Amino acid sequence: MTASSTVWFNGALAERRSADPSVASNTLHLGIAVFDGLMAYRNGGSWYLHRGIEHVRRFTTGAARMDLALPWSADELLDGIWELLETVPPRTHYVRPIAYRTGPEVFFQVERDTSSACVFAVPVERDQDEPLACRISGIQRVPHRAVPASWKVSGAYANSYLAAREARASGYDDGIMLDAGGLIAEASTSNLFFVRDGALVTPRLTPDIFPGITRAVVVELAGALGVPVLEEDLRPAELPAFEAAFLCGTLSELRPIDRIGDLAYRSEGHPVFRAVLRAFRELTHQ
Template sequence: MEGAGAAAVKSEKIWMNGSLVPYADARVHVLTHALHYSTAVFEGLRCYETPKGPAIFRLDEHIERLFNSAKIYSMKVPYSPEEIKAAISETIKANKFTECYIRPLIYYGLGGMGLTVPEHGTEASVSCWEWKTGESAAGKTTGARCKVSSWTRIDGRAQPVKAKAASNYANAVLARMEAHRDGYDEAIMLNGAGKVAEASAANIFVKRRGAIITPPLSSGVLEGITRDSIMRIIRDDGGEVLEHDLDREDLYTADEIFMVGTAAEVKSVTELDGVNISSGSLGATTKRLQELYTKAVTGADERYLGWLTYL
């Protein structure tokens, strides 16, 4: 899940179509197909500093999802998964980053306008920018103030929600802009059936009556890799997490609400539509998961070393 706007986007080198180019030269033509029709898929990954050196968190799973997203959009990717992984490593090293956010992008480029995609116009890039652990937006330490968005989460019958596609994020942008305009940090979106889906750029978990619950994939949420990680961590810590539909009222009466995603990591929701959650402070479960997740991504928990790819 995304939320990378909180970090300063700047680096020395960006990988484009097989070569590293200076930051200022990483350009596309104004008639690039993806710019007009949102024909692009992407991923958001993070590299963390660990005692054994920089390591990318769950690289294989992110690249698998990237290529699955491309497959859904019938993109003929001109590079193999291993080549994209190598490009990611090369880009991080070229920028001398020890911790950063990583954005691989596959898109239809120049080669014709209109809804028919260019036959040989698929391009790829890898960007990264420095982002230290803990530099996420509101919610990590003070709790985020959220609102239920008036915008409905897109339906999988209209667009493939399991693809991490640029087009899907236009929906999220509308929700985020509305939340900020109304004085909130983040939006929580309902699906077409009125059930809780996700935040504009993060998956949602609720602790209610002692149970930790997250909306199922059938609710129209992105199959988040951080979501999967947190579910595994909860169970390994002796807890239980359930996947079933949540109503809006379940949010207001929750003991705790937290959001998870690559950019968000684990963030608390302490206010929703003016209603205090967890007495307006971070709950014990959220704090515990923040600690466990940080240990997992930084190599401090040996159980999850398999999730790390060292540079």
């Protein structure tokens, strides 16, 4: 779907085209940008911005670490998001803030700082139930010593693009990437959970795995439901031991996995998954 024609750009609402970077920007050539994504749920006649301040703080922290200095605080950016939402149709939107360089500074070292911040919104569907088919990807997860996983650096997401493209080209919905040691890391843009003996099992949160906000929400909801959550080092050979599996992420929300390669799961109707999904939807429909 098309991004909003109005954006929040450097402190004010503007037309989207006014926020375009130069064709010679090192953002375009080198991926020197940091982004985030959050859901603005439309419930009845009001907006619910899910974990808004956590997303915006993660965004500003990543931007600072990439030397994309922004003069706006997390609270000011959050105010800008609320301002933008008043200009879009009253339906659920995915909101994307991005910090980048607009000027023609193509090389690593820039002569002048042309850092900018833009926020736009894209209308999206919510509460999607269709199970996903995944495969173990031949694309390795970028190690944190190459690009830190938690910063959401734009250039690093070419890795996710390649994993997703490979999966779809071979008839799957998504790819599950391994780290350099052969451990299960995450899907192209989502964290992973499995179900075993009434407990949730998820890859141990090493520096190579993205510490997703939705992942943290799932852990919180499971705790409130009395469902144990185990963090473990997981290898593909262990996949047959699980009863169900699902992806979680800001845009994907919670999506059941019905197969990984030739291995079938009955995730969609599994009582543990259904309980966590029900709690998540109660939270996001408030």
